[in-house]
Amino acid sequence: MLTLTSxxxxxxxxxxxxxxxxxxxxxxxxxxxxxxxxIDESGRQAGQWERxxxxxxxxxxxxxxxxxxxxxxxxxxxxxxxxxxxxYYFRMLISGPFGGGRNVLEGREGRFSLSNSDxxxxxxxxxxxxxxxxxxxxxxxxxxxxxxxxxxDPDNDNTGSYQLETDELGFPSHLTxxxxxxxxxxxxxxxxxxxxxxxxxxxxxxxxxxxxxxWQASEE
Numbered sequence: 001m002l003t004l005t006s007x008x009x010x011x012x013x014x015x016x017x018x019x020x021x022x023x024x025x026x027x028x029x030x031x032x033x034x035x036x037x038x039i040d041e042s043g044r045q046a047g048q049w050e051r052x053x054x055x056x057x058x059x060x061x062x063x064x065x066x067x068x069x070x071x072x073x074x075x076x077x078x079x080x081x082x083x084x085x086x087x088y089y090f091r092m093l094i095s096g097p098f099g100g101g102r103n104v105l106e107g108r109e110g111r112f113s114l115s116n117s118d119x120x121x122x123x124x125x126x127x128x129x130x131x132x133x134x135x136x137x138x139x140x141x142x143x144x145x146x147x148x149x150x151x152x153d154p155d156n157d158n159t160g161s162y163q164l165e166t167d168e169l170g171f172p173s174h175l176t177x178x179x180x181x182x183x184x185x186x187x188x189x190x191x192x193x194x195x196x197x198x199x200x201x202x203x204x205x206x207x208x209x210x211x212x213x214x215w216q217a218s219e220e
Contacts, residue, residue, distance in 0.1 A: 042188070116133070
């Protein structure tokens, strides 16, 4: 005699298995989110600055092209900036309204000069030279570090001690040094390094905004 046996219903087992699979998948997603480093809209991730800081410090020969805005109670003007920097020499071309035309500021081995249509002038510091000839000054001594997101040399008499604050990703956000307050507002990736793209510097009633249009490694 042929005996027919009804198959066991499969849907309860399938539904139970699906629940287990979905629960496991959700746990994997949560674990993945927990292990992924925080990231912002530009692509920066937590821990990147700490990992790259030594490389940023070694990045000491470069060209920066950008625009600087100067604001005081009396005026609000801007100028173009073309800056070549090495450990032993710098050349800063300042052109535009607050540069008063075309000015070339250079420094080598502790000697500084500024050249424009009125001639060539020298002084003991680049800040004094700019103040004498242009009526305003950038913090040139410390800026090669500041524009890379680094504090100036605390052993240098012209920069001194500093306080540095970081954002939620560990990148510099606010630097206080030599009477200046520097806020880092935006970053960009240059080759494998994250470098500041926009920074705002305050000293008393002077506000300088620097926007970098191009970073480029250069040869000495």
